[in-house]
Amino acid sequence: MGATIIIKNGRCMTMENKNEKDWIAIEGEEIIALGNKDEYEAFVDRNTIVLDAKGNTVLPGFIDSHFHVIQTALDSVSLDLSGAKTYEELGEIIRDACKQYTKGYIRGIHISEEQFKEKRFPDRAILDKYCSDVPVVLNSMEYQVSMLNTYALLYFKIPFTAEGVELDEKQMPTGIFRKQANAILRKNILNGIPDSERREATTKVMADILMNGITTVNAMEGGFMYSDKDADFLHEYGNEFPIDIVLFYQTMDIEKIKAMNLKRVGGCFYIDGTFRARTAALSFEYADFPGTMGSLRMTQGELNDFVLKCYKNGLQLALYTIGDRAIELALKAHENAYYQTGITGLRHRLEHVELATKEQIIRAKKLGIVFSMRPSYETYWGGPDKMYAQRLGDNYTRTNPFKSIVNAGVTICGGSDSNVTEPRPLLGIHSAVNHPVEKHRVGIYEAIKMYTYNGAYAVFQEDRKGTLTPGKLADVVILDDDIMSVDHSKIKGIKVNATIKSGEILFSNLK
Numbered sequence: 314m315g316a317t318i319i320i321k322n323g324r325c326m327t328m329e330n331k332n333e334k335d336w337i338a339i340e341g342e343e344i345i346a347l348g349n350k351d352e353y354e355a356f357v358d359r360n361t362i363v364l365d366a367k368g369n370t371v372l373p374g375f376i377d378s379h380f381h382v383i384q385t386a387l388d389s390v391s392l393d394l395s396g397a398k399t400y401e402e403l404g405e406i407i408r409d410a411c412k413q414y415t416k417g418y419i420r421g422i423h424i425s426e427e428q429f430k431e432k433r434f435p436d437r438a439i440l441d442k443y444c445s446d447v448p449v450v451l452n453s454m455e456y457q458v459s460m461l462n463t464y465a466l467l468y469f470k471i472p473f474t475a476e477g478v479e480l481d482e483k484q485m486p487t488g489i490f491r492k493q494a495n496a497i498l499r500k501n502i503l504n505g506i507p508d509s510e511r512r513e514a515t516t517k518v519m520a521d522i523l524m525n526g527i528t529t530v531n532a533m534e535g536g537f538m539y540s541d542k543d544a545d546f547l548h549e550y551g552n553e554f555p556i557d558i559v560l561f562y563q564t565m566d567i568e569k570i571k572a573m574n575l576k577r578v579g580g581c582f583y584i585d586g587t588f589r590a591r592t593a594a595l596s597f598e599y600a601d602f603p604g605t606m607g608s609l610r611m612t613q614g615e616l617n618d619f620v621l622k623c624y625k626n627g628l629q630l631a632l633y634t635i636g637d638r639a640i641e642l643a644l645k646a647h648e649n650a651y652y653q654t655g656i657t658g659l660r661h662r663l664e665h666v667e668l669a670t671k672e673q674i675i676r677a678k679k680l681g682i683v684f685s686m687r688p689s690y691e692t693y694w695g696g697p698d699k700m701y702a703q704r705l706g707d708n709y710t711r712t713n714p715f716k717s718i719v720n721a722g723v724t725i726c727g728g729s730d731s732n733v734t735e736p737r738p739l740l741g742i743h744s745a746v747n748h749p750v751e752k753h754r755v756g757i758y759e760a761i762k763m764y765t766y767n768g769a770y771a772v773f774q775e776d777r778k779g780t781l782t783p784g785k786l787a788d789v790v791i792l793d794d795d796i797m798s799v800d801h802s803k804i805k806g807i808k809v810n811a812t813i814k815s816g817e818i819l820f821s822n823l824k
């Protein structure tokens with residue numbers, strides 16, 4: 314019997330009981346056999362495509378467990394302003410974009426206060442200097458803050474009475490929006506996009522992330538800070554794309570979820586905010602802003618009601634929690650729902666969950682809760698001299714304690730949080746292995762598991778994905794190195810040589 318594809322000369326890590334094989338045979342959309350040495354020859358006929366992995370690692374296709382698909386798509390057509398060091402530099406980029414402007418508005422992304430010497434977001438007076446005749450909207454790194462020029466302020470018609478509109482001493486808006494005002498603005502922008510644009514941009518993003526070895530994404534769409542139109546679009550057309558899209562609808566409308574036949578709800582369903590904006594809910598004060606401990610977006614009673622409703626409807630629930638005080642609120646709501654219903658096995662998830670305490674990790678294990686985490690945050694923000702340390706002081710040593718979580722038996726699934734950070738699983742694996750705080754580091758195998766088997770488990774797909782096993786989908790990546798033997802500091806430099814999704818070679822650099 315001939316296979317459609319053979320991958321030979323690989324270090325094929327099955328991610329099942331640490332088994333490794335030399336080759337994989339694929340027929341149609343499934344893996345049909347694995348083995349050693351040249352036994353694969355029995356599967357080769359004249360139609361078989363034989364790929365030579367040249368001794369490099371072969372893995373199950375990567376699963377990115379937290380991905381904002383439409384936002385990422387939109388970002389691919391926005392100005393990246395993270396490199397500007399002064400208002401002047403920022404202004405020049407915007408001025409150039411204004412000259413080429415044809416329709417809509419100019420959107421800039423990835424701004425942080427720290428990048429400017431003023432340590433402040435630019436307001437409309439600054440933006441107007443460079444562009445006053447076209448709407449300009451800029452977003453902070455994590456989209457919690459928007460900056461508008463005067464034209465955009467009028468164009469997007471956000472009521473100045475909305476919570477989060479920053480006012481100057483004359484009670485006029487400065488053009489800086491936070492909180493509710495920011496959420497309304499984002500929704501207005503996203504609602505204004507036609508589906509044709511969503512389709513075009515999503516197609517481009519899918520092609521990009523196939524090059525990073527991603528074969529499944531968990532799409533966090535809709536709700537507060539997003540647009541329901543994005544979620545509705547992916548629900549209707551998600552299967553047109555080559556990568557599997559598992560939709561997490563960020564809504565509290567359980568009836569709608571049931572009517573859509575979805576098995577899960579939530580995602581970036583905010584229980585708190587971010588460290589950067591000092592809105593993540595902590596049990597201690599922010600080191601660089603004493604008196605502030607962040608805030609919770611729901612009361613215990615409100616969250617208890619919602620979580621209980623999810624249990625009763627048999628829905629898997631994903632809640633966004635970053636600070637330990639938000640994690641506490643979520644765990645209490647789960648403990649309450651479990652106490653009231655006795656229902657288990659829904660694999661509820663906490664998203665991000667950056668500051669769990671040892672005691673909270675143990676309680677999460679008891680509840681069967683999955684931690685959906687973003688290891689690459691540690692590369693971007695971890696260690697003694699980056700954002701975590703600025704905001705949290707010495708408590709930066711407590712963030713993302715992967716090792717304790719794994720040791721406690723809690724499943725971690727890895728994701729990028731694209732569009733916030735780069736959707737590159739190998740960077741995530743690198744970050745989990747090279748955590749700046751040594752005691753939180755995990756081994757390479759455990760880190761790979763976060764992006765393969767655990768990712769499948771976290772959406773009930775482990776019977777079809779997550780390991781290289783006969784009978785499972787042929788979602789396979791071939792790397793350009795042997796990940797188990799490279800220096801740990803070089804993992805992030807490894808590239809994907811080929812990506813196979815359901816038995817189709819969708820990306821290949823193999824020579």
Ligand SMILES: [Zn+2]
Pocket residue numbers: 379381533580581730
């Ligand atoms: Zn998110």
